Amino acid sequence: MGSMTLYVEKNSLIHHLDPLVKLLYVAASIALTYILPEPLFIAGVLFITFLLLVVGKVFRNSLPIVALSMVLIFSLVIVQGFFHPDNATELFAIGPVVFYEEGLTVALGLVLRVLVMVGAFSVLILTTRPDEMVERLIKKGMSPKIGHVILSVLQLIPQMRATMGKITDAQRSRGMETEGKLLVRIKAFFPLIGPVVLNSLNETKERSIALEMRGFDAPGKKTFLNEEKIYPYNKQFAGMLVIIILLAIVWRVIG
Amino acid sequence: MSTIEVENLKYRYPDTTKLVLNDLNFSVEKGECLGIIGENTAGKSTLCYALAGLVPHFYKGAYGGKVTVNGLVVRDHEIATIVENIGLVFENPFSQMTGAKQTVYEEVAFGLENMGLVRQEMHTRIEKYLKLLAVYSVKDKNPFDLSGGQMQRVAIASVLAMEPEVLILDEPTSQLDPQGSQEVFEVIEELTKGGMTIILVEHKMDKIAQYADRVLLLHEGRQVDLDTPENIFSRGDLTDFGLTPPVVTTIAKALGIQYPGTKLYPVTIEEFKRLGEDK
Amino acid sequence: MKTFTVREVDFSYSPIIPIFQGLTIDFDSRTTALVGQNGAGKTTLVKLMKGLLKPDKGELLVDGKSISEQTAAQLAKRMGLVFQNPNDQVFKTNVLDEVMFGPLNIGFSKREAEKQAMNALRKVALESKVAENPYDLSLSERKLIALASILAMDTEMVIFDEPTMGQDFAGKEKIKAIIQELKAEGKLVICILHDMDFAAEVFERTIVLNQGKVILDDETREVFSEKEVLEKAFLEQPSVSQIAHALGFEKSFIHEAELIQFLKDVQRLNPDLS
Numbered sequence: 075m076g077s078m079t080l081y082v083e084k085n086s087l088i089h090h091l092d093p094l095v096k097l098l099y100v101a102a103s104i105a106l107t108y109i110l111p112e113p114l115f116i117a118g119v120l121f122i123t124f125l126l127l128v129v130g131k132v133f134r135n136s137l138p139i140v141a142l143s144m145v146l147i148f149s150l151v152i153v154q155g156f157f158h159p160d161n162a163t164e165l166f167a168i169g170p171v172v173f174y175e176e177g178l179t180v181a182l183g184l185v186l187r188v189l190v191m192v193g194a195f196s197v198l199i200l201t202t203r204p205d206e207m208v209e210r211l212i213k214k215g216m217s218p219k220i221g222h223v224i225l226s227v228l229q230l231i232p233q234m235r236a237t238m239g240k241i242t243d244a245q246r247s248r249g250m251e252t253e254g255k256l257l258v259r260i261k262a263f264f265p266l267i268g269p270v271v272l273n274s275l276n277e278t279k280e281r282s283i284a285l286e287m288r289g290f291d292a293p294g295k296k297t298f299l300n301e302e303k304i305y306p307y308n309k310q311f312a313g314m315l316v317i318i319i320l321l322a323i324v325w326r327v328i329g
Numbered sequence: 330m331s332t333i334e335v336e337n338l339k340y341r342y343p344d345t346t347k348l349v350l351n352d353l354n355f356s357v358e359k360g361e362c363l364g365i366i367g368e369n370t371a372g373k374s375t376l377c378y379a380l381a382g383l384v385p386h387f388y389k390g391a392y393g394g395k396v397t398v399n400g401l402v403v404r405d406h407e408i409a410t411i412v413e414n415i416g417l418v419f420e421n422p423f424s425q426m427t428g429a430k431q432t433v434y435e436e437v438a439f440g441l442e443n444m445g446l447v448r449q450e451m452h453t454r455i456e457k458y459l460k461l462l463a464v465y466s467v468k469d470k471n472p473f474d475l476s477g478g479q480m481q482r483v484a485i486a487s488v489l490a491m492e493p494e495v496l497i498l499d500e501p502t503s504q505l506d507p508q509g510s511q512e513v514f515e516v517i518e519e520l521t522k523g524g525m526t527i528i529l530v531e532h533k534m535d536k537i538a539q540y541a542d543r544v545l546l547l548h549e550g551r552q553v554d555l556d557t558p559e560n561i562f563s564r565g566d567l568t569d570f571g572l573t574p575p576v577v578t579t580i581a582k583a584l585g586i587q588y589p590g591t592k593l594y595p596v597t598i599e600e601f602k603r604l605g606e607d608k
Numbered sequence: 609m610k611t612f613t614v615r616e617v618d619f620s621y622s623p624i625i626p627i628f629q630g631l632t633i634d635f636d637s638r639t640t641a642l643v644g645q646n647g648a649g650k651t652t653l654v655k656l657m658k659g660l661l662k663p664d665k666g667e668l669l670v671d672g673k674s675i676s677e678q679t680a681a682q683l684a685k686r687m688g689l690v691f692q693n694p695n696d697q698v699f700k701t702n703v704l705d706e707v708m709f710g711p712l713n714i715g716f717s718k719r720e721a722e723k724q725a726m727n728a729l730r731k732v733a734l735e736s737k738v739a740e741n742p743y744d745l746s747l748s749e750r751k752l753i754a755l756a757s758i759l760a761m762d763t764e765m766v767i768f769d770e771p772t773m774g775q776d777f778a779g780k781e782k783i784k785a786i787i788q789e790l791k792a793e794g795k796l797v798i799c800i801l802h803d804m805d806f807a808a809e810v811f812e813r814t815i816v817l818n819q820g821k822v823i824l825d826d827e828t829r830e831v832f833s834e835k836e837v838l839e840k841a842f843l844e845q846p847s848v849s850q851i852a853h854a855l856g857f858e859k860s861f862i863h864e865a866e867l868i869q870f871l872k873d874v875q876r877l878n879p880d881l882s
């Protein structure tokens with residue numbers, strides 16, 4: 075088994091930040107990529123995001139997540155590279171396939187934007203305990219029902235990972251080879267998908283019963299076991315993010 | 330009015346044809362411990378769900394009759410309302426873990442946070458119940474990294490800590506070591522003395538005989554009998570329902586040790602000894 | 609003769625808390641009950657034996673040959689393990705597929721596998737549920753499906769992790785019969801149990817594990833006469849012994865029939881005493 079969270083327990087500045095500030099960062103960084111959509115600028119935001127991952131000591135942990143989104147990114151490049159309506163300037167061709175500058179520029183922007191999103195979410199998810207975040211949000215007046223949904227979503231990936239481990243054990247203990255060479259592992263991967271999805275659905279149902287039976291959706295006022303954390307420079311960080319957004323908007327409007 | 334009232338309860342799971350609960354009628358008084366026995370698939374767990382509101386709110390299917398707990402008609406209220414005074418310990422402790430917390434200690438706190446207890450009270454209760462169930466030593470472990478029995482203990486503690494008025498326990502000791510399960514039954518006895526109403530599903534007949542005030546015998550979803558342990562376990566036709574009486578009762582039957590002037594056999598060692606000595 | 613040797617095994621989940629330090633046990637053809645307090649390490653031990661966990665140190669040997677080079681899947685041809693929590697084992701959406709999964713993997717043809725599966729399901733009296741989804745069954749039924757899916761593989765060694773958990777009288781009788789049958793076929797049978805009555809009645813040998821160490825290992829009757837040691841290990845004697853002691857007799861018993869006979873003799877000899 076293992077814990078049902080993507081959170082990585084480390085001691086870093088980012089870990090000590092208020093989950094709400096991190097949440098604000100996610101929103102701000104994504105918003106910035108729309109307010110100022112030049113690739114160079116987005117690359118800047120991306121750089122800062124990666125920097126935060128490094129400071130949070132979770133850069134390595136974010137790599138699988140980034141890698142996974144690469145699949146999505148790759149298809150974006152291809153589609154945009156080929157089919158963008160403004161395609162005019164031929165850049166290069168691989169065999170019969172022609173790439174155009176316009177398409178690629180748009181594609182590059184998109185790629186960077188997706189990376190920013192994935193990166194910013196990684197900062198949030200990998201350095202924040204899910205219960206701490208939901209606790210914070212509920213304290214700020216969010217309904218527990220929404221908290222319930224957020225928790226379930228955050229649990230989804232780690233839950234699948236745990237289910238995968240469980241089913242792999244069930245399979246190898248009944249004679250299906252899952253260890254060793256890459257080919258063996260790839261072969262073992264496919265029979266895993268169906269059961270993992272089904273089991274995860276069941277699990278999600280089970281966890282949601284467990285939450286509900288312990289009064290998570292209860293209408294009364296909640297209290298919290300852990301003392302309210304003092305978050306350093308909370309207001310300053312939040313203020314800074316808001317100012318940056320405002321500046322970006324102003325820049326966009328007058329620039 | 331009784332704490333629990335069940336009238337003409339019928340239930341069928343979605344997409345199935347068999348009635349899993351078939352016309353149940355009984356009531357349970359405050360401070361009473363009602364034992365539920367029956368062979369596998371008799372419908373015991375489903376009945377627990379029906380008392381706690383998971384049937385019909387979570388498991389849909391066909392539902393008939395009426396279940397009232399603490400004056401609330403279960404069908405007409407949301408689970409969130411029902412659980413304010415009912416606790417359910419699941420048959421499989423794995424199902425009880427919320428996955429929302431990182432440690433055993435916080436897992437137990439979860440229900441208390443939702444109840445809005447003040448912090449000091451939370452700590453008091455968590456420590457009390459973790460110690461009572463002998464899992465205080467694993468309080469900092471992740472709830473999913475426990476042995477089966479440890480997880481079952483944590484599951485029980487997390488519900489007990491909420492100190493509900495009605496407590497439903499579905500085979501709560503199935504994975505516990507002998508002394509651990511004995512301790513759980515002693516806790517149950519204490520709690521009923523304190524006025525808690527308890528529903529206890531068990532396959533361990535000797536424990537039912539000792540700790541239940543009355544016993545509900547289920548078979549294929551039907552209520553065969555509802556009576557004192559002596560009356561239930563002295564029935565000659567228990568095997569027809571896939572059950573055997575406690576070992577002492579079997580021995581008493583073999584030796585012809587009975588309550589004088591009745592057809593009843595002793596169901597606990599103490600009674601067996603007393604009747605044997607009288608004889 | 610089939611043997612499984614655990615030799616000088618060290619294991620821990622996390623470096624600070626060792627589970628086993630130099631654990632040594634020899635399993636032989638005697639049917640063996642493994643009992644012990646919650647968290648004693650029983651499940652961990654059988655997962656090591658099954659190759660699902662790897663020891664930090666020490667060796668595991670089948671018939672004298674180390675299994676360290678074998679994957680869990682290779683080992684599956686020879687050894688079956690029924691998991692403690694059936695939900696960890698069952699993953700198909702149809703009972704027959706679930707039970708056929710093992711046999712198919714270890715080289716049975718489709719027809720043979722189906723025959724094996726139906727046979728195993730018959731032994732647990734669930735042949736009528738072949739077409740059902742295991743998730744729609746009750747927990748005890750799911751446990752029996754998990755058990756059948758191991759039986760169907762017809763391995764030389766079978767380990768059960770708390771097979772009687774949640775089982776009614778009939779279920780326990782079925783499991784008893786299955787164990788006797790495996791024994792008659794000359795297979796190595798090991799069973800983790802919290803049900804002392806069942807352990808005392810069914811098994812030839814009993815091992816008591818306490819905090820990762822073997823504290824008793826002997827013929828079942830001998831082990832269950834050690835009242836103090838058992839209690840120290842958070843266990844207890846079988847009900848029949850408890851009844852006998854409550855009545856003031858010193859003697860320990862493991863079968864119901866034994867105690868009944870004993871008490872009848874007492875009644876006959878001392879008609880006016882208890």
Ligand SMILES: Nc1ncnc2c1ncn2[C@@H]1O[C@H](COP(=O)(O)OP(=O)(O)OP(=O)(O)O)[C@@H](O)[C@H]1O
Pocket residue numbers: 342343345349367368369370371372373374375376420743744745746747748749774
């Ligand atoms: N989710 C479900 N969907 C359909 N049928 C179900 C579902 N859960 C249980 N059943 C069926 O309902 C019947 C009663 O199940 P239930 O779990 O209530 O029995 P039980 O008395 O608790 O048995 P056990 O002793 O095994 O715990 C069984 O025949 C079972 O197969």
Ligand SMILES: Nc1ncnc2c1ncn2[C@@H]1O[C@H](COP(=O)(O)OP(=O)(O)OP(=O)(O)O)[C@@H](O)[C@H]1O
Pocket residue numbers: 075076467473474475476477478479504621622627644645646647648649650651652653692
């Ligand atoms: N995945 C895990 N990660 C960390 N610790 C674990 C894990 N699984 C078990 N443990 C710990 O190892 C010890 C032995 O666990 P194990 O499951 O082997 O006990 P057991 O004897 O089978 O107990 P039970 O009778 O409760 O099933 C326990 O203290 C448990 O908390």
Ligand SMILES: [Mg+2]
Pocket residue numbers: 373374375420499746747
């Ligand atoms: Mg049940």
Ligand SMILES: [Mg+2]
Pocket residue numbers: 476477478650651652692769
């Ligand atoms: Mg175990």
